[in-house]
Amino acid sequence: LLFISILAAAGSGYRNNVAAVGVIYIIGTAYRGGFISVLLSCVAGVFCIGLLAIINVASPLPSNVQRALSPFPGTWDKREVEAGEQSTEWRVEMWKEALFTDYWIHNKILGDGLGFTRQEMQLMQAMQEGGRGMDSMGSGMTQQQEAMMITGGYHSGPVQCVRIIGYVGLLTVLLAMIRMAVHAHRQILRCRGTEWYSLALFTSIPIIALPVMYTLFFGDFTRDVSAVFFSYGILRLLEKNLPLPAYVKQRYVPYILQRTTLASKQDQPG
Numbered sequence: 001l002l003f004i005s006i007l008a009a010a011g012s013g014y015r016n017n018v019a020a021v022g023v024i025y026i027i028g029t030a031y032r033g034g035f036i037s038v039l040l041s042c043v044a045g046v047f048c049i050g051l052l053a054i055i056n057v058a059s060p061l062p063s064n065v066q067r068a069l070s071p072f073p074g075t076w077d078k079r080e081v082e083a084g085e086q087s088t089e090w091r092v093e094m095w096k097e098a099l100f101t102d103y104w105i106h107n108k109i110l111g112d113g114l115g116f117t118r119q120e121m122q123l124m125q126a127m128q129e130g131g132r133g134m135d136s137m138g139s140g141m142t143q144q145q146e147a148m149m150i151t152g153g154y155h156s157g158p159v160q161c162v163r164i165i166g167y168v169g170l171l172t173v174l175l176a177m178i179r180m181a182v183h184a185h186r187q188i189l190r191c192r193g194t195e196w197y198s199l200a201l202f203t204s205i206p207i208i209a210l211p212v213m214y215t216l217f218f219g220d221f222t223r224d225v226s227a228v229f230f231s232y233g234i235l236r237l238l239e240k241n242l243p244l245p246a247y248v249k250q251r252y253v254p255y256i257l258q259r260t261t262l263a264s265k266q267d268q269p270g
Contacts, residue, residue: 002041003048010052013064015071015084016218023209031188031201049074091155094145098159104149111166120150157219164221176228177211183235184208190247191238200238207231 002025009017022045029041052061053074060066066076070084098104106112116124127143141149154160161170184204191200210231214224239246 002044003051006045006048007052007065010065010068011062013068014218015068016213018068018071019217020209020213023212024205027205027208028201031205090145093141094149094154095156095159097141098149098154098163105163107166108162109166109168111162111164111169114164116150124150152221155218157214157221157224160219160221161225173225173228174211174215177214177224180228180231180235181208181211183239184231186247186249187235187238190244191242194244196242196244203234203238207235 005021005025006018009021025041025045026038029037049069049072052065052069053076055061056066056075060077061069063077063080066080067084070076070081099108124147127147148154152160152163154163158170161173165173184207188197188200188204191197206227210224210227213219
């Protein structure tokens, strides 16, 4: 099953899908079996990738599969590996241009909001007519990169968030995601050992993975912020409607107090 799922994710051609499968598996395995199971699953994942690398020698895998697996060591086509590296450099160049200059994002504290300025609209129209734009800074970016910068398609959730609602909004969004992940973790602990455990895992694991996927991999502001509100609704449904006791945070009790409490109970008559 692990081999088939990795192959299916690689078949999409996107490295982010392979990463998402890995993150989901690690989180789910950690709840199901603990550290030892995570370690064994990582070994199994390495074995699966190694098996694909061996298969690639005998019968080359499709280019989209090799490109998705290019971050891992293997026998992948050099052109696919270089294409993946160039894609990463292409994105990083846009991120630097957006965050370290004032040309594309004017108010980095509170953001520029949605939509376009008149200058950006004129630049987009000039590009559609075949020109390089009216006021291009000559930063060396391609026309496709400039078009992505105007529309806010940075291929990065945090950078796109800074453009729309600024660093203040980014901090708020990250805190909300982390808080949601904490509540999702508590719901899993609350349902452990009950018939609702699978439901808690199914609904809560994506919420726990959301901060990681949003910051480290391909995030999208509109999609992931919507996921925050949707996740809030799901967690409230679990908290209010499952026929289980409310989650109570367990506190550490020193050993001497535990012994004292037990002794006092034994001394009580009856």
